[in-house]
Amino acid sequence: MLKYIGRRLLYMLLSLFLIITATFFLMRAAPGGPFSGEKQLPPEIEKNLNEFYGLDRPWYEQYFDYLISIAQWDFGPSFKYKGQTVNDLINNGFPVSFFLGMEALFIAVGLGILLGIIAALNHNKWQDYGAMVFAVMGISVPSFIMASFLQYVLAIKLGLFPVARWESFMHSVLPALALATTPMAFIARLTRSSMLEVLSNDYIRTAKAKGLSKFQITVRHTIRNALLPVVSYLGPLSAQILTGSFVIEKIFGIPGLGSHFVLSISNRDYTTIMGVTVFYGIILLSAMLLVDIAYGLIDPRIKLAGGKKGE
Amino acid sequence: MQQIPKEMFQPASVDLSEAEKISKPSLSFWKDVSIRFRKNKLAMFGLVLLIILIFMAIFGPMMTPYDYRTNDLMNTNQPPSAEHWFGTDELGRDIFARTWYGARISLFIGVAAALIDLFIGVLWGGFAGFRGGRTDEVMMRIADILWAIPYLLLVILLMVVLEQGLGTMILAMTITGWINMARIVRGQVLQLKNQEYVLAAQTLGASTARIMFKHLIPNTMGPILVTMTLTVPSAIFTEAFLSYLGLGVPQPLASWGTMASDGVQALQYYPWRLFFPATMICLTIFAFNVVGDGLRDALDPRLRK
Numbered sequence: 314m315l316k317y318i319g320r321r322l323l324y325m326l327l328s329l330f331l332i333i334t335a336t337f338f339l340m341r342a343a344p345g346g347p348f349s350g351e352k353q354l355p356p357e358i359e360k361n362l363n364e365f366y367g368l369d370r371p372w373y374e375q376y377f378d379y380l381i382s383i384a385q386w387d388f389g390p391s392f393k394y395k396g397q398t399v400n401d402l403i404n405n406g407f408p409v410s411f412f413l414g415m416e417a418l419f420i421a422v423g424l425g426i427l428l429g430i431i432a433a434l435n436h437n438k439w440q441d442y443g444a445m446v447f448a449v450m451g452i453s454v455p456s457f458i459m460a461s462f463l464q465y466v467l468a469i470k471l472g473l474f475p476v477a478r479w480e481s482f483m484h485s486v487l488p489a490l491a492l493a494t495t496p497m498a499f500i501a502r503l504t505r506s507s508m509l510e511v512l513s514n515d516y517i518r519t520a521k522a523k524g525l526s527k528f529q530i531t532v533r534h535t536i537r538n539a540l541l542p543v544v545s546y547l548g549p550l551s552a553q554i555l556t557g558s559f560v561i562e563k564i565f566g567i568p569g570l571g572s573h574f575v576l577s578i579s580n581r582d583y584t585t586i587m588g589v590t591v592f593y594g595i596i597l598l599s600a601m602l603l604v605d606i607a608y609g610l611i612d613p614r615i616k617l618a619g620g621k622k623g624e
Numbered sequence: 625m626q627q628i629p630k631e632m633f634q635p636a637s638v639d640l641s642e643a644e645k646i647s648k649p650s651l652s653f654w655k656d657v658s659i660r661f662r663k664n665k666l667a668m669f670g671l672v673l674l675i676i677l678i679f680m681a682i683f684g685p686m687m688t689p690y691d692y693r694t695n696d697l698m699n700t701n702q703p704p705s706a707e708h709w710f711g712t713d714e715l716g717r718d719i720f721a722r723t724w725y726g727a728r729i730s731l732f733i734g735v736a737a738a739l740i741d742l743f744i745g746v747l748w749g750g751f752a753g754f755r756g757g758r759t760d761e762v763m764m765r766i767a768d769i770l771w772a773i774p775y776l777l778l779v780i781l782l783m784v785v786l787e788q789g790l791g792t793m794i795l796a797m798t799i800t801g802w803i804n805m806a807r808i809v810r811g812q813v814l815q816l817k818n819q820e821y822v823l824a825a826q827t828l829g830a831s832t833a834r835i836m837f838k839h840l841i842p843n844t845m846g847p848i849l850v851t852m853t854l855t856v857p858s859a860i861f862t863e864a865f866l867s868y869l870g871l872g873v874p875q876p877l878a879s880w881g882t883m884a885s886d887g888v889q890a891l892q893y894y895p896w897r898l899f900f901p902a903t904m905i906c907l908t909i910f911a912f913n914v915v916g917d918g919l920r921d922a923l924d925p926r927l928r929k
Contacts, residue, residue: 324765328772335773336781343785449666449917453910455861457868458902461888469892556776560868564888578784579870586784590777597774 325598332594340583388588399588406570414554417492425497429504451498457560460491477566488565508539548604660922667918673911684724692725693876701894711896726878733863734856740798745805753813767803783871812844846923853916857909880905
C-alpha cells in the first residue's frame with residue numbers, strides 16, 4: 314500500500330511539474346509584455362518594473378525562481394492590480410468557491426445516489442424509466458445553461474430566490490443546483506448500473522434465502538458494494554465542479570476564485586492566470602490522489618498497481 | 625395406472641437433413657447491431673433528431689433571406705415574428721440564420737475534434753497495445769501523466785495564449801483529448817492480439833501494419849464508434865464553455881456558444897436570444913448521448929441493463 318501511494322505521489326508530482334512548466338512557458342509565449350496596456354509607459358519606468366519583478370534576468374533563472382516560489386506556496390504578484398498578489402486572490406476567493414463546490418457536491422452525491430437506488434430497485438418500472446430519462450436530460454444540459462434557466466424561471470420570473478450576489482445561504486442554492494445537475498445525473502446512472510450488477514450476485518440470493526428483509530439486503534449488502542464506482546468518480550467530479558464554477562460564479566456574480574480567474578482571463582492578466590492555474594492543478598491532483606487512496610482502502614478486492622500480479 | 629394401447633404410439637421419424645437446415649437467414653454482425661439499435665426507441669429518437677439538426681445546419685441558412693452577419697440597426701432585439709422567426713440580436717442580426725449557421729460551426733468543431741482524437745488515439749493505442757512490453761509501459765505512462773492534467777484548464781490556457789479561432793480551439797481540445805481513445809483501443813488490441821486469427825496472419829507472413837489495420841482495428845470498430853459519438857457532445861460543450869469565458873470564435877462568426885453567452889447578458893429583457901442557441905446545444909448533446917448509449921447497448925447486448 315505504501316509503495317502504491319509513493320508511486321502515485323511520484324506520478325502526481327510529475328504531472329504537476331508538467332503543468333507548472335507548461336504554464337510558465339505558455340505565458341512567456343503570450344503576445345504582449347505584462348505591462349503593455351493602452352498607455353505606453355516611459356522606458357525608465359518599464360525598466361524599473363522589469364527589474365523589480367526580475368523580468369530582466371534570463372528565462373532559466375526566472376523559471377527556477379518560479380518553481381521555488383511555488384514550492385513555498387507563493388504564486389506571485391498580479392501585474393494588473395498593483396499591490397495585490399495571487400495569494401491574496403486565492404485567500405479571498407477560494408473559501409467562497411469551496412463552500413459553493415461542497416454544497417454542489419453534497420447535492421450531486423446525495424440526490425444522485427438516491428435516484429440511482431430508486432431506479433435500480435424498481436428495475437424496468439416507471440420509476441426506473443422516469444429516473445433515467447431525467448438523468449439523460451441532466452447530462453444533456455450544460456451547467457451554464459441550467460444556471461441561466463434557473464435564474465430566469467425561479468429568480469427573475471417567480472422571485473423565489475435572489476437573482477445574484479453572495480450574501481446568504483439562499484443566494485447559494487441556485488448556483489449549487491446548477492453546478493450539481495450534470496454530476497448528479499452521472500452519479501444516478503452510475504449507481505443504478507452498479508446496483509443492478511451487485512443485485513445479480515450470488516450473495517444477494519443467499520441473503521434472500523436466509524430470509525433477510527428487503528431493507529436489510531439493500532442497505533447492508535447491496536448499497537455498500539454498489540457505491541464503489543461512485544467513490545472512484547469523485548475525482549473527476551471535483552474537477553467538473555471546480556471548472557464549472559468559473560462560469561457559474563460569473564453568471565451569479567459570486568466573488569469566488571472562479572470569477573477572479575475569468576476576470577483575469579478577459580484582462581489578460583498573465584501572472585494571475587498562471588498562479589491560479591497552478592493552484593487549481595495542485596488542488597485537483599491532490600483530490601484525485603486522495604480518491605485513489607480511499608478507493609484502495611475501501612475495496613480490498615482490487616490489488617493496487619504496484620503490487621505484484623497474482624498476489 | 626391406465627393402460628395405453630400400443631397403437632397410440634407412433635415412431636417419430638427424425639429427418640437428419642432437417643436438423644442441418646438453417647431456417648433463418650444468417651445475419652452479419654453489423655446487421656445484428658442495426659436490428660438491436662432500431663429496437664431502442666430513445667436511440668432512434670436521438671438519431672432522427674440528429675438528422676434533423678444536420679439537415680437544418682446545411683439548409684437552414686438558405687431558408688431565410690437574412691444572413692448571419694448583416695446588421696440591421698433599425699430592428700435590434702426584435703422578438704420572434706413572421707419576419708424574423710427566432711427574433712434578432714442587439715445588432716439586428718437574424719437569430720434564425722445565426723442559429724443554423726452556428727450549427728455548422730459547433731457541429732464542425734465537434735466532428736473535427738472527434739476525428740483527430742480517433743486518428744491519434746488509434747495509432748497511439750494500437751501501437752502500444754500491439755507491441756506490449758516496455759513500449760506499451762512507456763507509452764501508457766506518458767498518456768497517464770498527460771491525462772492527469774485537468775482538461776479544461778489546459779484548454780483555457782492554450783486559448784489564452786494562442787490566437788483565437790476555430791483551428792486553435794480544435795487543437796486545444798485534441799491536445800489531450802485523444803488519450804481516452806488511445807486507452808480504449810489499447811485495451812481492445814491487448815485482448816485481440818492473442819487470438820488465433822492473428823497468429824494465423826503472422827504465420828502467413830502478414831506485416832504488422834497489415835495485421836493492425838486489416839485485422840485488429842476493424843474488430844475494435846464498435847468501442848471506437850461509441851467513443852467517437854460521445855466525444856462530439858463533449859467538444860460542443862467545451863466550445864460553449866470557452867465562449868462563456870470570452871475565448872470563443874471571434875465575431876462576427878456565430879457559434880452556439882458565443883450566441884448563448886451573448887444571450888445571457890440580455891436574459892432579463894430578451895430571453896429568446898438565449899433560448900434558441902441554448903436549446904440547440906442541449907438537443908445536440910442529448911441526441912449524441914442517446915445515440916452513443918444506444919450504439920453501446922446494440923454492440924454489446926451483455927452490457928445492457
